[in-house]
Structures are given as C-alpha cells and as structure tokens.
Amino acid sequence: xxxxxxxxxxxxxxxxxxxxxxxxxxxxxxxxxxxxxxxxxxxxxxxxxxxxxxxxxxxxxxxxxxxxxxxxxxxxxxxxxxxxxxxxxxxxxxxxxxxxxxxxxxxxxxxxxxxxxxxxxxxxxxxxxxxxxxxxxxxxxxxxxxxxxxxxxxxxxxxxxxxxxxxxxxxxxxxxxxxxxxxxxxxxxxxxxxxxxxxxxxxxxxxxxxxxxxxxxxxxxxxxxxxxxxxxxxxxxxxxxxxxxxxxxxxxxxxxxxxxxxxxxxxxxxxxxxxxxxxxxxxxxxxxxxxxxxxxxxxxxxxxxxxxxxxxxxxxxxxxxxxxxxxxxxxxxxxxxxxxxxxxxxxxxxxxxxxxxxxx
Amino acid sequence: xxxxxxxxxxxxxxxxxxxxxxxxxxxxxxxxxxxxxxxxxxxxxxxxxxxxxxxxxxxxxxxxxxxxxxxxxxxxxxxxxxxxxxxxxxxxxxxxxxxxxxxxxx
Numbered sequence: 001x002x003x004x005x006x007x008x009x010x011x012x013x014x015x016x017x018x019x020x021x022x023x024x025x026x027x028x029x030x031x032x033x034x035x036x037x038x039x040x041x042x043x044x045x046x047x048x049x050x051x052x053x054x055x056x057x058x059x060x061x062x063x064x065x066x067x068x069x070x071x072x073x074x075x076x077x078x079x080x081x082x083x084x085x086x087x088x089x090x091x092x093x094x095x096x097x098x099x100x101x102x103x104x105x106x107x108x109x110x111x112x113x114x115x116x117x118x119x120x121x122x123x124x125x126x127x128x129x130x131x132x133x134x135x136x137x138x139x140x141x142x143x144x145x146x147x148x149x150x151x152x153x154x155x156x157x158x159x160x161x162x163x164x165x166x167x168x169x170x171x172x173x174x175x176x177x178x179x180x181x182x183x184x185x186x187x188x189x190x191x192x193x194x195x196x197x198x199x200x201x202x203x204x205x206x207x208x209x210x211x212x213x214x215x216x217x218x219x220x221x222x223x224x225x226x227x228x229x230x231x232x233x234x235x236x237x238x239x240x241x242x243x244x245x246x247x248x249x250x251x252x253x254x255x256x257x258x259x260x261x262x263x264x265x266x267x268x269x270x271x272x273x274x275x276x277x278x279x280x281x282x283x284x285x286x287x288x289x290x291x292x293x294x295x296x297x298x299x300x301x302x303x304x305x306x307x308x309x310x311x312x313x314x315x316x317x318x319x320x321x322x323x324x325x326x327x328x329x330x331x332x333x334x335x336x337x338x339x340x341x342x343x344x345x346x347x348x349x350x351x352x353x354x355x356x357x358x359x360x
Numbered sequence: 361x362x363x364x365x366x367x368x369x370x371x372x373x374x375x376x377x378x379x380x381x382x383x384x385x386x387x388x389x390x391x392x393x394x395x396x397x398x399x400x401x402x403x404x405x406x407x408x409x410x411x412x413x414x415x416x417x418x419x420x421x422x423x424x425x426x427x428x429x430x431x432x433x434x435x436x437x438x439x440x441x442x443x444x445x446x447x448x449x450x451x452x453x454x455x456x457x458x459x460x461x462x463x464x465x466x
Contacts, residue, residue, distance in 0.1 A: 011430060015423050022419035027444075030437060231441065 002063045002075050003039040003053060013058035014039070020051050023088045029071060033078020040076040042229075045085070067264075069221045071228040072235075077266040083206045083234045086163030086182040090128040093206075093236050094268030097339045098127050098329075099297030100167050101208075101212060101270070104304075105312040106131035106142065107149035115304040119319030123326045124215035124343045127183070128153070128162040129299060133169045134311060135189050142310040150180035163209045165208055165299075171199040179202045188240055188275075191215050191223050201230025208299075210238040210272065217257055221265060236268045237261055238299060239290075241276030250278020250315070253286050258293040280306065283317055284325045288332045300325070361371045394446065402454030403461050412454045418447050
C-alpha cells in the first residue's frame, strides 16, 4: 500500500502517519520527491483496514499495490532512483546521462587491465568492469584470478578514477568483494540465489543485478525486491539476453523488457549487448536498440586483444571497435534525449609487472 | 616535508580510531543494558499474560527517537532504521527470557 501525502506536509504529520501504520505491525518507507512525498507500507495490509489512513492529516490518497513486488514498484518512489557508484562525485546510473560500463570479461593480468581501462575511459566509459570470479558453464574453464584480480581492480581505479564493477558469486565472497569493488554484480546464473541476494542486500554497496537466462521480468523484479527488502535500495537491473529457440545469437536480447521494466520499476535499467548477442559485430546494433528503447546505460566487454582473451573472446570488442561504437552511439543517445560523458583521455603509465617496482 | 605531514595525518587518524573504538565499547555497554531491561519486560509480560510483540509501543518508541534525532540535527531516517534493528534485538531477548522463564516454571 502506498500513501501519497499532500504537498508541504510537516515532519510531525509524517511521523504521525508512519506511527499509525507501524502500530498495525507494518513497516514504512519514506520517499521524498521533488514534488511529492510517498510513504510505502510493507506488511499485512489487512491490519490497516481499521486505521482510517485517508482521514489522517497530510494524507492525499491511499493506493493499493496489486503486484507481488512492493519496494521496487514504480509507485513506491516519488522519483526514479539514481544509483551513484564510487566515491566522491562517482558515476550515476539512472540519470539523464547514459552510464557505460566497459572492460574485459575477466581480469587476466595487470598489463591487460590497465590497457583496457585506459582505452575505455578514453572512449567515454563511466565505469570499469572486470571479472575476478567467473561462473563458467564448464568447471574446467578459466574461473578468474580471485583476490589477486580484486587488488588489481582497486589499483586501476586509483589510477583512472573509474569506479569498479565486479561479480560476486558466493555469499562467502561478499565481504572481500565489497572491500575492493564499488559495485557488486550478481550474474545471470545467480539471479535467484536468494541467499546471495539477501547477503548483498546487507552491505551498503550498489548492486548490478543481471536477468537470469530463463528469468521472467516479474522474477527479475522479485529478485531485486530481495535486495531492497534487506535495506539496500541501490540496485540497477541488467537485461542481458534470454534463452530462446534461436541459435544464431548467443541469447536473444529482450528489447521489449526495457520499456516494460521502466514502466514497472523506479530502478535504473541497463543492457549488456555483449552477452545478448555473443558476437562482437552484434554489439553496436544491439546497443543502439537498447538506448532507443529507453535503457539507462550499457555494459560492454572490451579486451585489448580479444583473440587472446581467456573468456568470451568472440563477443569482446577491441578498443578501436569500442571507440567506434561509442562515437556512433552519440547520435542515438541524442535522439533518445540522453547525454553521454565526453571522451576522457588519460595518460596512464602502465606499471611494470616486476615486484617491488615503484616502492620507495 | 611531505613525509612529516603524512606521519602527522596518520597519527591523527590513529588517535580518532582509538576514540571511535572506545565509543563503540560504550555503545555496546548501553545496548547490553537495554537488552537486560528487555529481558525484565519479557518476564513481566509473561506474568501479566501479555504477548512479546507490541507494535503500538514499538511504533511509539521509533517515533520518539526520530523526533529527538531531528532535534539533535541527526538524520532521522537512518536513526529510525537503526532503532528498528535495536528493537528487533531486544524483542528477541524478550523471547529468550520468556522461554527460559517458562522452562524454569515447569
């Protein structure tokens, strides 16, 4: 249930409304927007039947939520959520400016990571991705450098200023990943790992939640609800293609999911065209489609030399290809009424791999 | 010059961290006191035949601290959520106290 309040409601009136709801054993969530303030109520709404909410001072209207999810619902917030990732000004996801997360599928070493980071930043990416722990379909495939990769990601952030997005696969990794990364990614295969969703809900770090291979939109929203229910409302949803009968593309990008999600939830929505198409030449057209459909950003795999990549080689862009996509994307962004960060060339001195170098 | 400044800064942070730890200890002692009081209420409610969960009282407690926090210039929303956690902690203490009192009575 959602209580919409009158404009210029006082703190005392708001307190009284919330006490009336909480007395009945429900929780309240306050959302202050530019023009209105909303009190979202979570719990057994039948208990509110005798409270007479509509008659309380400051209440404009009381609206029932007829969906299985509550806190992620569009109605629950006065304004769309903008998730800010990283320290200081950080990188915003969900505002008018498109967020572009780019970088290698997995961190394979210092040199490749620094090179990838410098090139994606130069092309206008706003966040850096890089896998430390990789869920792979085969247990014998390369599964990431783990903590070593996390330390490298933290180093590259210090050098480039790009906030870091990396995947957390297991509840036991949440603390160590949160220590190094700015944003925790829940991968498609873990979308309904409810223990993991609750664990990332307990840390105060933004979460990038990817849609499962066979997850419906409602299931994705309910997965996000798990995170919000634990008190973490900094969640970004990511459409990354779903499993269909089609085999020409790795997955099928569900473009329709973007406007549906934007209508259903206040959370930002981004698209991963790399995993959706599975081929580097599909990244550009799928990116353009995503932005045209209303996505708040993109997540693109970029590798300095894709032919040597230890995972997802076929779908990774070279730095030049990425720059080209970003340049062409600007026209689509403008047509959709969105802005993009300007290219940001930084002269990064790749530190040598030798141990002890640079120490004084 | 820079090294001197770094050393000074590090010493200042270290000293503040020590004070934060002392404050955390004081907070823990206060929480412990609140939990002891909650166990007392748990036993008293058992005698009076009242349930542990009292949403009206909980809502009143949270409203009071939110108002007080605002007067103190603290972020009321965060303080509310902190106190809901404190209440949950003390509520579970009441339940434990009740269970052991009921066991002892058998």
